[in-house]
Amino acid sequence: MDGELIRRTAADLAAAVAGGEVSAAEVTQAHLDRIAAADDRLHAFLHVAAEPALAAARAVDDRRAAGDALGPLAGVPLALKDVFTTADMPTTCGSRILAGWLPPYDATVTRRLRRAGVVILGKANMDEFAMGSSTENSAFGPSRNPWDLSRVPGGSSGGCAAAVTAFEAPLAVGTDTGGSIRQPAAVCGIVGTKPTYGGSSRYGVVAFASSLDTPGPLARTVLDTALLHEAMSGHDPCDSTSVAAPVPPVVAAARQADVAGMRIGVVTELAGEGYQAGVQARFGEAVELLGSLGAKVIEVSCPHFRYALPAYYLIAPSECSSNLARFDGMRYGLRVGDDGTRDAEEVMSVTRAAGFGAEVKRRIMLGTYALSSGYYDAYYGKAQQVRTLICRDFDAAFEQVDVLVSPTTPTTAFPIGERADNPMAMYLADLCTIPSDLAGNAALSVPCGLAPEDGLPVGLQIMAPALADDRLYRVGAAVEAALQQRWGQPLLTAANGLGDD
């Protein structure tokens, strides 16, 4: 195994491939070797596509040999969340109901990655249909946190975060509906972005909550995250909710890494009871650091953020109850009980009971409840009004400041099993990330240190107005550079759950 190769950044690897220092095939093989050595303990991947990955890498090497200009991520390996359709790999969404399903087409994001010469290593584990904050809801077993294998890597994009953290891949693409990119990034000590809603295509992303689902990048550095953000984004005529606007200049912003003169708001409501002391301490230090780098820091109140979590757990389940109606065992996926004695409706009910896990069932029923006549106005209707009020809080805040900041999560990574039987406790993991999903604006999590009480990573969340995604990278890169100078090394150097350093 080439230990040095897997520890390099995506930007570095792409430059090394383009410059002929190393072949894309060698880079890919090094990561496949790492997966072979580590993934039986991590379970970051549901499917590893070694041969197709090596073929894609050799194609990049051939293009280079032919003198073709290579894109900024050509030859760099990536873990793809198992919610994106891939015509040459199974797409299961972590669900028994889609076990072994081979989609007839590639998602737009999949297609863009392939076209950019990015090498897809395989499909990353996730909470079933992206519902969860720990990957424990995967029908195929949880992923583990590379800092401590007895803890969760967050979720729902937990396989993505575990793979990137453990050097199985320098890049991953996940989706964020209530925090599913930022929360795992935070608890694993890496970078993750929820782009502006509609900034990245949902075509070929198996739908959970369509008004919220947003594909986005995860990586170990802010610049790598920006490079992937740019490569995967842009208008897509196949997605009617795709934004017809240029991709914000995220890569330039990551290189700028300068907050001098920026106005930064600390959200009053995202602190206090329920927040771990070490999380608050590291967050406070990050805010001080931003001030010392020349930003003007003020406190900003967003009073309706207190109602974001309840509003989300009405809106997201409502949309999910509708979206998941398509899994009926008729045209694809699992079919159970078709023995000639049951009619189609009974087969659907038996199939769905056997194919969905507990959390998916809970959310389908919760959504069905919130949408039913007699309850609609009191629950779904009211939640939609709260969504408007949360947007107005953001609008008012962004009149005073350029970005808002908060901890990404109230606590560090929790032990596997701790919240498995307590859905409400699990939902609290998304307390700080949900407001940006409801508003559809952009947010990023960047590591800001380790909590002293448990030695686990803490994330700083940065939130920006819709289509101002570049501000996230300007601030994130400045924080990253200043903290690495203070630490003297990247944060992940301290991650040793696999015991291999």
Added chain:
Amino acid sequence: MAPMSITREEVAHLARLSRLALSDAELDRFAGQLDVIIGAVARVQEVAAEGIPPMTHALPLVNVLRDDVVVPPLGAQAALAQAPAAEQRRFRVPRILADEA
């Protein structure tokens, strides 16, 4: 203890509407959990939202149209490739009507 916001019978009804053939044990467990969750999400009702328009979506998009261009369809073979059961280039499904209609 606060009164139940949702009963086991109501959860059984939701399961039927949701096409989920749940076991008795599941109904017992979900009834308790959904009661807690509904109690928590009901907090949205505390918000003064009189006259506030509902928000269904983050983007102000309406009637997104594309050019009417013919593109190759998926084709029956690809569409049926993952079917649980297929016959005569069609999806084979269980009966949808009772014997005596």
